[in-house]
Amino acid sequence: MERAFNFNAGPTALPEAVLKKAEKEWMNYNGTGMNVMEMSHRSKPFEEINNQANSLLRKLLNIPDDYEVLFLQGGASLQFTMVPMNLLEEGKTGQYVLTGAWSEKALKEAKKIGHAEVAASTKDGNYKAIPSLDSIQPSKDAAYLHITTNNTIFGTQWHSTPENLEVPLVADMSSDILCRPIDVSKFGLIYAGAQKNLGPSGITVVIVKKDLLERSKDSLPTMLDYRTHANNSSLYNTPPTLAIYLLKLVLEWADSLGGAAALEKINREKAALIYNEIDESGGFYNGHAEKDSRSLMNVTFTLNSQEATDAFLAEAKERGFTGLNGHRSVGGCRASIYNAVPIEHVEKLVQFMKEFRTR
Incomplete structure (x- = not known):
């Protein structure tokens, strides 16, 4: 597996x-x-x-x-x-x-x-x-x-x-x-x-x-x-x-x-991948946090309808993504990208986000 x-x-x-x-x-x-x-x-x-x-x-x-x-x-x-x-x-x-x-x-x-x-x-x-x-x-x-x-x-x-x-x-x-x-x-x-x-x-x-x-x-x-x-x-x-x-x-x-400095560099790269997709989606994905307060660890976003959200989460689960459901107080989706989450996994998530949005 x-x-x-x-x-x-x-x-x-x-x-x-x-x-x-x-x-x-x-x-x-x-x-x-x-x-x-x-x-x-x-x-x-x-x-x-x-x-x-x-x-x-x-x-x-x-x-x-x-x-x-x-x-x-x-x-x-x-x-x-x-x-x-x-x-x-x-x-x-x-x-x-x-x-x-x-x-x-x-x-x-x-x-x-x-x-x-x-x-x-x-x-x-x-x-x-x-x-x-x-x-x-x-x-x-x-x-x-x-x-x-x-x-x-x-x-x-x-x-x-x-x-x-x-x-x-x-x-x-x-x-x-x-x-x-x-x-x-x-x-x-x-x-x-x-x-x-x-x-x-x-x-x-x-x-x-x-x-x-x-x-x-x-x-x-x-x-x-x-x-x-x-x-x-x-x-x-x-x-x-x-x-x-x-x-x-x-x-x-x-x-x-390489310690905390090296981890920060990787974490910023991971976060930028997802935030860039959100910002370039033309409102299909919408970030919850104001840009100057965005987290490097937890990327929260909503889609433009509940139907789209449900479909996104269902297909993401089928593709092996887990933990993307947003908290009930915000709704939508949340990608937690802590230190141990490989950048390759973030890249796969962003690719899926792009494919889903295009379809």
Whole structure:
């Protein structure tokens, strides 16, 4: 059976080279006679896997030494709660920029912990754009400013982020981390579920400036305290060992390609192929996001009728394309083109789009 043309929004494609290496080591990892899932997380072989994954992520994102790198569970959804539990000090306000459904959910959870409010929003325009930077002014009592750097449902992405803030910038980068170089020093905390660009579901990366750990209170539940995981190299309890191993393999793959800068070049080429077809289709395909807010990771578009949309998706499925259905809040179609999606698969999709439009 041939590999599917996988455009799922997440979990999504993993690099073929990673899957093949995992298959090769499946029954006997590094001479241990065990699969990674079978070995103790306290063993030297797994400790090496954990440390290598940490070191590779630091290298690829150029993470400064005054930041902790944590491997946690619970996905970005748990971070919606852990961020305010650890960073939202009494008498302060969590400030949230709303650019889609995930930032709405983050705000909702923060309000359960303390005082949180909207700093800026593009909801009135059905999240077709990212707010202008000059419209974002954190209040004097802000504990932090939270943004979601890429929006899978609406197909928008921040191409520049707020700077020179007097409060920490917190970012949910679940759907675009490692798609391009970033300056980690501009952020107080970054979190990202791995299942789009870093590996399989089940592992969440948190990058947090060490001085922010001082905000965590001793009254926090042990497992929801960032300090617990920072003080134990993310091994306080049994971690998702297989997910961390696959994360390591994906990071090795990214490093072999040339790192974040090389990935950005490929991602821009992939995105341009689809956006060019949309823009040159004469209104047959219509992009949801404003051009200056378009995502490199999630291309959202509609066709000029529901009948055409249904026919497009049905034929695409027959041809081996999967995951192209748009979210119900936008409709139409969505092509998620994360790091591991080969450019050849994007080229095949664009060729199909052209053929379908012509017919």
